[in-house]
Amino acid sequence: MRGAFSKTNDLASASYAVLKRDKSLLAFPAMGLAASGAILGVNWLLVNLATTGLNAGSVDQPGKWGTEPIVWMSGIATTLLICIVSVYFAAALTYGAWERFQGNTPTISSCLSAATQRLPVIVPWSLLTGTVGLLPSLIRNLEEGLKHLPFFVGPALKIVAEIFNIVWSVVTFLVLPILVVEQTGPIDSAKRSLTLFRQTWGKSIIAQFAFGFLGFLIAIPGLIAAGIFAAAGAVVIGIGIGAIWLLLVIVAMATLIGIFKMALYLYATTGEVPGEFRGAGLEEAFVSRKKLKAERKAKKARRKAQASGSY
Template identity: 30%
Template structure:
């Protein structure tokens, strides 16, 4: 384990390599180490698959409504359909937060030296159910507005970054761990998340976690089979189906890897210890810009 003073580089710590190759190397290390932790607890993969199943059922109702009432805005029931779509979005966001909280809870059990089960994760999420519900409803709406503001213009993105100190995804990185582990409410968890980020990694962070970039590259491998399956007609449709299944499995895998890494970074921010065999240099610079 390695400790450094919060917000400062240790005297013996060399400056980070900033090239894309070096950043991808750190991302690969973060991903591989998270996968090794998952290999010790493979049953945790059940949690994101539950999320996918429940999310699928949620949007199935939307699809059935489209088939019965037509597509908006041409449908005379467009108002209802738009409301149903927004409700499905909120439910999807809640399911994502709930099962990610379960992954976080199970990962924290592993961090403490235990052997987590699926029920350990579910119980951890249930213990903070109300906080997760409130947070997911607020984050789904506020986060969407922030993202739309950032997408519409560079100035909007700078305003959001100035308000939050970083992008929305980074600013909220430790909200679920603080709610699950520390048992605090959503607003305090949001403030706590921003404080941990500022104290450990500085006031302004940009980019995506290294694991996100690695999985984005893995996702891209499914593009060629998917396109081939679509343009090739019925004879090659199986390629498109295979690509979709590949993406679903990969998204479930990413969820667990992301949860493990977030718990590791949270522990590093609070205790200045590199757990699970992670390289402290990679934890000091986990983002790819």
């Protein structure tokens, strides 16, 4: 069987084939990034205006800067707002991919309109997943108050929170297509995603995370170019090239992953592989539990046969 990265490359190529037909899908991650950047900028401005320029050296204990009420309250609000904006534009992208797989031609306006219609399910889900994403940060901020407990409690809580985040991201991998297609609430969508995950247990689930590794590989040439310019003394140009390249990679990979999620959802719910993904190994991305158990039994049987034949 081909390696996980080889499969991911095929799935990414299939996603790219869809993207070539609808390059406008790139607009949604780009708009999401721009909106998130604007929110961060407004938050920074408001915090500075409200605190007359609060910074890490303006409090009695600089290390506790993040515990200032105005800072962590605005931080939480900003994080949740960015989550809503990100999910909104991701939903628009997901809808566009769905339209394409149905044989239609999506437009930016039609996708944004569809995402707007789904705000009643997008906002609650964004708040839920955003709150889950804040858990590690909240635990880090609570670390000061945990010093009276055994030394291992703080690190253990951090590890548990990180593991929970990873499990959460895997189990809810198909929530966005469910929100777009089935338009169910956050809890029902999470349960539905878990059901689909159980029905199609991931033998090569690593392929999901390999998209991130693929993005890292694509980012390397831009980072090398940025380093070359910086080493030659053109630091500003190098930083600019690196930043622009990374933004382009982030937008491109977010689009490919969004297309892949919709394709996987359609395969998991209908059993049919979308046109561009035929022959790309989508069927192998997730294997049923029964097949997985059967393969494990077959491997054990072969090992026993080999062991008995060696004597």
